[in-house]
Amino acid sequence: MTHRSDSSVTIGPGAFRSSKLLDSVLFHESVHVEQNETWYYFGSTNLREVQAYDATRAFSISIGASPEEVSLLYSARADYYNQLSAAERWRVRQ
DSSP, X not given: XXXXXXXXXXXXXXXXXXXXHHHHHHHHHHHHHHHHHOXXXXXXXXXXXXXXXXXXXHHHXXXXXXXXXXXXXXXXXHHHHTTSOHHHHTTSOO
16 A cells, blocks of 8 residues: 555555455545544554554454454554654553
8 A cells, every 4th residue: 555645545456355355454544534534633643553553453353354364454553553652652552
């Protein structure tokens, strides 16, 4: 997935491996839309990604995505979590 400065997103072919994986990728992006529309979500880009991945994990499980799909989606979270400031880490679990 590629994010651009004009807020457009390109979804790569990997997201089309299954309908549940694609649904989860689209859900993840919809979380960012919600973040941009509300003041509830504030913080660095890294924090916003961690929050989006947390929500996406719960969504993926709820729609019956396979454990492999959930793991694939959630694995990128660690990269963002590791870049959080100490003040932001208290807001999310590791």
